[in-house]
Amino acid sequence: MNIPNYDECVKYALEMKGIVGETFKDTELRVYERDKANPGTVFTALRKGGIVIPVVKASLLGEYNVDVTATVVIKANQITDLVDLYVPKSNDIQTFPIATFVEAWEATGGLCTTAFPPDAQTYHPKLIDLKHVDLPEGFNELREAIAENAHDMWAMERQSEGWTYGLKRNDSKLETPDMVPYGNLPESEKEYDRIMAEDTLRLLIALGYKIEKK
Numbered sequence: 001m002n003i004p005n006y007d008e009c010v011k012y013a014l015e016m017k018g019i020v021g022e023t024f025k026d027t028e029l030r031v032y033e034r035d036k037a038n039p040g041t042v043f044t045a046l047r048k049g050g051i052v053i054p055v056v057k058a059s060l061l062g063e064y065n066v067d068v069t070a071t072v073v074i075k076a077n078q079i080t081d082l083v084d085l086y087v088p089k090s091n092d093i094q095t096f097p098i099a100t101f102v103e104a105w106e107a108t109g110g111l112c113t114t115a116f117p118p119d120a121q122t123y124h125p126k127l128i129d130l131k132h133v134d135l136p137e138g139f140n141e142l143r144e145a146i147a148e149n150a151h152d153m154w155a156m157e158r159q160s161e162g163w164t165y166g167l168k169r170n171d172s173k174l175e176t177p178d179m180v181p182y183g184n185l186p187e188s189e190k191e192y193d194r195i196m197a198e199d200t201l202r203l204l205i206a207l208g209y210k211i212e213k214k
Contacts, residue, residue: 037110
């Protein structure tokens, strides 16, 4: 990525993980680049021990000579709603409210790199390029309907396994705060379903299908 401080952040993250190398190309890590902000990506990747390097609005980290800058997510706590970020300018770690971080992340369009240790048993998916596909106007309602239905399908599947509502996620008790109607989800969780729905619609268009409402 040609992003200010990106190389410095990669080097810092590799050192933090005790991985030899200064760039991802020097390692055997599985590296993924995303272009849409999804807070769930941060929490999930961190739980799996991954490296998370989002691109945020530079002013959040005290950088005012550039518009955007890379950072490294060190720790995110959904209970305290705080996130620790590596600040390249001062070479230290600072704590921010998760909402502030997400706002600064969304302001860049949501660019983010995640990286994980090699896994020979995990296949490498090949996606159809959808970057050139734009949704026509008026598709937001359809996108929301698909997103809500996806959440309801997820909830029904989880409930069939014994999952119930809980103030915070507890895998041993099968409790999750996401066991609520779609409309009651926090925006960060709705965005996960919206991305899936939007990419599905864009895929249909990319494959030559035309969507019309009767």
